[in-house]
Amino acid sequence: MRYFHWLATLAILPNAYAWEHPTTVPDTQLDAFVCSEDFQVTAWAASPLLYNPTNFDIDHRGRMWVTEGVDYRGKADRQPKGDRIVILEDTDGDGKADKSSVFWQDPELLAPLGIAVFDNVVIVSQPPNLLKLTDVNRDGKFEPDQGDTREVMLTGFNGRNHDHSLHSLTAGPDGKWYFSQGNTGGKFTDASGKTFGIGSCYIHEPYSKYVSDVTQFVGKPSDDGFVYVGGFTVRMNPDATDAEIIGHDYRNSYEQTVTSIGDVYQSDNDDPPACRVTRVIEHGSAGFFSRDGSRYWNADRRPGQDTPTAEWRQEDPGVMPAGDVYGGGSPTGVAFYENGAMGDKFIGTLLCGEPGRNTIFSYQPTRDGADAVLNRTDFLTTNPARVFDGSDFVGGVQKQQGRPVDEVKHFLFRPSDVAVGPDGAIYISDWTDPRVGGHDTQDENAFGIIYRVAPKNFKSVVPKIDPSTLAGAVQALRSPAVNTRWLGFQTLKKSGPAAFDAVVSVLNDPNPYLSARAIWLLPYLGEKGIAKLNTLLASDDENVRLTAFRAIRRTDGKVDALPFAKKLAQDPSPIVRAEAALAMRYRPFSEAKEVLVDVANRYDGKDRAYLESLGLGAGKNTADLWAALQKNASTPWSDAFARLTWRLMPEAALPALKTRATNTNLTDEQRKLAVDSIAFIKVPAAADAMMDLAKKDTPVHDQAMWWLENRNDGEWASFHLKPKMEERGLIKKQEPLVEVIVPAKPESTKFTAEEVVALKGDAAKGKIAAARCVMCHKIDGNGPDFGPDLKGFGSRQPPSVIAKAVITPSADISHGFDGTAIQLKDGRWIDGLIIAEGDPLTIRTQGGLTQKVNADQIAGRKPMDRSLMLNADQLGLSAQDLADIIEWLKGY
Known part of the structure; x- marks a missing residue:
């Protein structure tokens, strides 16, 4: 349920039909699952106990709280009483839920995407609000007339009934709360009075309610002085004070998980295939x-940039390393396993839901300098053959009817969330729909299933915990369930010095994650706690030193981090030094200088995460830092100093960068870096330097010209470069706009997908026939970046999916390639892809023609009712031609 697809949803506009919860039970298809032979998959709960699960949490008593999305998107009126939050319980201990009760059903609930439970406090992510519900009498029912309370903790989040909206909240080991929002953006004010406006050019509103125009926040700083865009992650105190945006510019980060060491991981979906799993640098x-x-x-x-590099701007300064970019998909919930029933070798495993691939990925992150190595494996899948269908990233199919059961059963596993229970087992919610992406919810039953993955012959035991006592708090802190751990943290923190011995008992645990949970409490445990913390800062283990320093930082200034940062800026570990730099972000340069310079001087010239941490830590002081470093820089520059300059983007470096760009004694790569560095300095002098470099006789002419054309209507648009460029002969006057209208699709096709699949294809002939596709798709480096990349497409998809995509492309448009029709004031039309909003608007049409349309030339615009891609008949392809192309694509 990840992608927004207006064409699919418009086809199923809300209608007034009666829908009652079906009483039938879905097929759990346990024989379809593939996982480690050490583990067993069982069905813990299924409809009619729950329907369409979007997210879930498991409380310290072992009860599962599930948010439902029965009314999602086009089915928004299916339940007039609204969506539900249900509580599932295994009352007889047989390993299966046997009781389902409704905690809350209300019209306010419309496919909420997140829930977190802390004893009798329930946090619900329901745009535009982050809600705090308190079940005062603890009866498992939200009844305001019985004294239960509803509090809007934060408000202003766009995307009601939109999956790029407000996602689940989770507790961190620092006692703080974390949540994420997709790129519908919004504006919110925390309980400290600090306001954040997060915007972009992304607005999709057929079903979704926007409470603020996100375009008004473009380029404008929030109250903390920094500009945030797209999707984002927030860290705050449990009372909604001291909010910080700790990651942003996502497309749609569905959920985050925070390890007990303090590392944050998230998965982000793509546009088009470049989904990724990433460690978030603060x-x-x-x-x-x-x-x-x-x-x-x-x-x-x-x-020359491939899609993953371009989509995640991996050659731009000011951007995190992308992590594991795995291609097409629709990532959902994430979790991090630290202890429990799964065995010691499973400790430290990151789990990521991927419904587009019918899989739960697993990683065991390891340190690589200041970053993490993420080697992906399939923890659980129903699709080991990786034949994907029913998903936007493959140009998925709309209907599964008529297909053999054994062909489609693995498609129906659509994991929406994954979590570790207090019993130490892994639990996974399954939406079960034939379709994912745009979610036109083809399953009229709205089925849902909860699977449990545990060792064979596992007996679930949920410890009875009273987190209000010291003993119970320690027990809670040791829990495999992340939000249960928060309960223990709060009691131990409030207990202060009296909790020291109890906390040290956890600190001495051989499991590094359990031990780390105790480190975060030490700053609150009086003099003995601080003394213990000081000894940990000298530990031989870099993760212990890192966690100890993070614990100091998270005290919100109660313990000054600066003296510790000055020492750790010279630490042998890159990740520890990077953390010292990050701690300087909001400090004046007079305080931060020593730390930042020490960290910069230890940069190896290669570690991208280290460099980005330094730049983020420098915050508003990047120019001052560069000036301080430049005084001691050698001539000629080292490659490390050139990279530091690229990231810090100082205006004072322009003369030297301009000289380096034309220095023929340097390598092409060194000159290219100099030009790129100039392109990211947002001052008129940088544009003037680039125009000088664009002269015909410079060795970087082509690169400089590309940047000028890009920046002219991009980051340098306010400099009004066009007259200067025309005066210098660098550009010609704007060419007249060309009308481009995509022809209407034939009412019927000359052949069907079934007829194509029945034919034997010839790959050699297919390569020749595919030349007709080069008007939209890049093939072997030729062609425009207009349609989705075909590389690897044929090896991922069954022939029937490819055939349908070519024969009837309008039946299911891949997300990110839905077109817009621009009407000009002279009556002409331009059909194409909007790739940049603004004045001028940039639109790309068939053949790769890119045109810039001034605002005063536009009479109106509307979403297209058909694909920008011509179908097989319009391309002059026969059934045999298409069969040949499909055969060629298998090996391309």
Whole structure:
């Protein structure tokens, strides 16, 4: 349920029909699952106990709280009483839920995407609000007339009934709360009075309610002085004070997980296939939009860049490393396993839901300098053959009817969330729909299933915990369930010095994650706690030193981090030094200088995460830092100093960068870096330097010209470069706009997908026939970046999916390639892909023709009712031609 697809949803506009909860039970298809032979998959709960699960949490008593999305998108009126939050219980201990009760059903609930439970406090992510519900009498029912309370903790989040909206909240080991929002953005004010406006050029509103115009926030700083765009992650105190945006510029980060060491991981979906799993560097940008949020990634795609590099702007300064970019998909819930029933070798495993691939991924992250290595494996899948269907990233099919059961059963596993229970087992919610992406919810039964993965012959035991006592709090802190651990943290923190011995008992645990949970409490445990913390800062284990310093930082200034940062800036560990730099972000340069300079001087010239941490830590002091470093820089520059300059983007470096760009004694790569560095300095002098470099006789002419054309209507648009460029002969006057109208599709096709699949294809002939596709798709480096990349497409999809995509492309448009029709004031039309909003608007049409349309030339615009892709008949393809192309694509 990840992608927004207006064409699919418009086809199923809300209608007034009666829907009652079906009493039938879905097929759990346990024989379809493939996982480690050490584990067993069982069905813990299924409809009619729950329907369409979007997210869930498991409380310290072992009860599962599920948010439902029966009314999602086109089915928004299916339940007039609204969606539900249900509580599932296994009352007889047989390993299966046997009781389902409704905690809350209300018209306010419309496919809520997140829930977190802390004893009798329930946090619900329901745009535009982050809600706090308190079940005062603890009867498992939200009844305001019985004294239960509803509090709006935060409000202003766009995307009601939109999956790029407000996602689940989770507790961190620091006692703080974390949540994420997709790129519908919004504006919210925390309980401290600090306001954040997060915007972009992304607005999709057929079903979704926007409470604020996100375009008004483009390029504008929030109250903390920094500009945030796209999707984002928030960290705050449980009372909604002291909110911080700790990651942003996502497309749609569905959920985050925070390890007990303090590392944050998230998965982010793509546009088109470049989904990824990433460690979030604190305050870092994921790079989906431009720095101000006004431009999509494809508007700034540089010559020669592949999709993952361009989509996540991996060659731009100010962007986090992308992590594991695995291609097409629709990532959902994430969890991190630290202890429990799964065995010691499973400790430290990151789990990520991927419904587009019918899989739960697993990783065991390891340190790599200041970053993490993420090697992906399939923890659980019903699709080991990786034949994907029913998903936007494959141009998925709309209907599964008529297909053999054994062909489609693995498609029906659509994991929406994953979590570790207090019994130490892994639980996974399954939406079960034939379709994912745009979610036209083809399952009229709205079925849902909860699977449990545990060792064979596992007996679930949920400890009885009283987190209000010291003993119970320690027991809670040791829990495999993340939000249960928060209960123990709160009691131990409030107990202060009296809890020291109890906390040390956890600190001495051999499991590094359990031990780390105790470290976060030490700053609150009086003099003995601080003394213990000081000894840990000298530990031989870099993760212990890192966690100890993070614990100091998270005291919100109660313990000054600066003296510790000065020492750790010289630490042998890159990740510890990077953390010292990050701690300087909001400090004046007079305080931060020593730390930042020490960290910069230890940069190896290669570690991208280290460099980005330094830049983020420098915050508003990047120019001052560069000036301080430049005084001691050697001539000629080292490659490390050149990279530091690239990231810090100082205006004072322009003369030297301009000289380096034309220095023929340098390598092509060194000159290219100098030009790129100039392109990211947002001052008129940088534009003047680039115009000088664009002269015909410079060795970087082509690169400089590309940047000028890009920046002219991008980051340098306010400099009004066009007259200067015309005066210098760098550009010609604007060519007249060309009308481009995509022909209407034939009412019927000359052949069917079934007829194509029945034919034997010839790959050699298919390669020749595919030349007709080069008007939209890049093939072997030729062609425009207009349609989805075909590389690897045929190896991932069954022939029937490919055939349908070519024969009837309008039946299911891949997300990110839905077109817009621009009407000009002279009556002409331009059909194409909007790749940059603004004045001028940039639109790309068939054949790769990119045109810039001034606002005063536009009479109106509307979403197209058909695909931008011509179908097989319009391309002059026969059934045999298409069979040949499919055969060629298998090996392309």
